[in-house]
Amino acid sequence: MAAVTPTVRQLLRSHYRELTLSERKFANALVQDYPNAGLASITAAAERAGVSAPVVARMVQKLGFKGYPQFHQALLQELQAKVSGPTERRAVWATEAPESHMLNRFAGAVTQNLTQTFxxxxxxxxxxxxxxxxxxxxxxxxxxxxxxxxxxxxxxxxxxxxxxxxxxxxxxxxxxxxxxxxxxxxxxxxxxxxxxxxxxxxxxxxxxxxxxxxxxxxxxxxxxxxxxxxxxxxxxxxxxxxxxxxxxxxxxxxxxxxxxxxxxxxxxxxxxxxxxxxxxxxxxxxxx
CATH class of the missing domain: 3.40.50.10490 (Glucose-6-phosphate isomerase like protein; domain 1)
Structure with missing residues (x-):
């Protein structure tokens, strides 16, 4: 089973020490209004945080994204996941589920959840x-x-x-x-x-x-x-x-x-x- 993808919030936390003061300023603004502060264009997001667009671009690359569009898409996917109901959740698993028994898939998912949580x-x-x-x-x-x-x-x-x-x-x-x-x-x-x-x-x-x-x-x-x-x-x-x-x-x-x-x-x-x-x-x- 594929590894659990960390959220942008978790990436910010794990990479925070690597960020410059300006990059941390944008990171803090994003956390305070998460994920909305990162859903605007790079120019608008930078202005709202009081930093420049290049600062934002460098920060998202330190988080592991190729660029701001990929970072923006990750936030949009998280937002969609927040509001998804049971039908949408099952559809995701139904299309991505490997050909193994439900018990094995369930055990693998639960184990990953425990590891990620703690x-x-x-x-x-x-x-x-x-x-x-x-x-x-x-x-x-x-x-x-x-x-x-x-x-x-x-x-x-x-x-x-x-x-x-x-x-x-x-x-x-x-x-x-x-x-x-x-x-x-x-x-x-x-x-x-x-x-x-x-x-x-x-x-x-x-x-x-x-x-x-x-x-x-x-x-x-x-x-x-x-x-x-x-x-x-x-x-x-x-x-x-x-x-x-x-x-x-x-x-x-x-x-x-x-x-x-x-x-x-x-x-x-x-x-x-x-x-x-x-x-x-x-x-x-x-x-x-």
Missing amino acids: ANVDTAQFDAAARLLASDAGVYIVGGRITRSLAEYAFTHFQAIREGVTHLTSSPATWPHYVLDMEDGDALLIFDMRRYEENLLRLAEIASERRVRVILVTDQWASPVAGLAEATFHCWGEIPSAWDSNIATLSLVEALIAATQEERWPEARERFEQLDSLFEMTRLFRRP
Whole structure:
């Protein structure tokens, strides 16, 4: 199976140290308004960033593109991928799928997604997010139409590790009730994948106005919520299906759960022991 093509955003990150100050100025402008800042002509894009067209041309070549047209096309393809639905996704796989069993193709895609996801995690950002989730600040968790199951999974584990964790319901009409209790410094963990949801963006905006610290788990193209988040984790999910996979996303979440648990140990251990005692009292689980 062909290697996963990195996004322009990821190329900027990996090559950033090689860029000159002027090239970094354009790179920063592109990241701040991604991908729109790169969809104009090279002259217009350069003017908006306050640099010259030759600066832009040199930068895109350092990213591995032959020229600005190829760079521009890559951004357009990413934009198309962001808005594609299940039918369009399946069509891509149907035309490109090799003649091998679905299980092999699926396993290869999932393995690549996991590798790509964890290779692009900023470890400093990951550690900071784990410390925030382990702190005494309140933690609020919310997901979208598909990702609400991930939000519930995260809530179940974080709530076992620490107190003060709240899972927002799937109904946006109830969200103002939760926002009412959010305080300066609290954390809002948001799951938002492509076909991004306007309700989640608006929630992030309102929460940010209350100085709530947003942690975003999204795909490789990035939800608009990324513009408000202090920590953003990109998870690759393309598979030979009409749907995206959440395996890499779930793995990233489990890594955050494990790191948060370690940050709060031994308090978390005491909480686990109390939970076990309560489970024993309720006889919820079968004895071995």
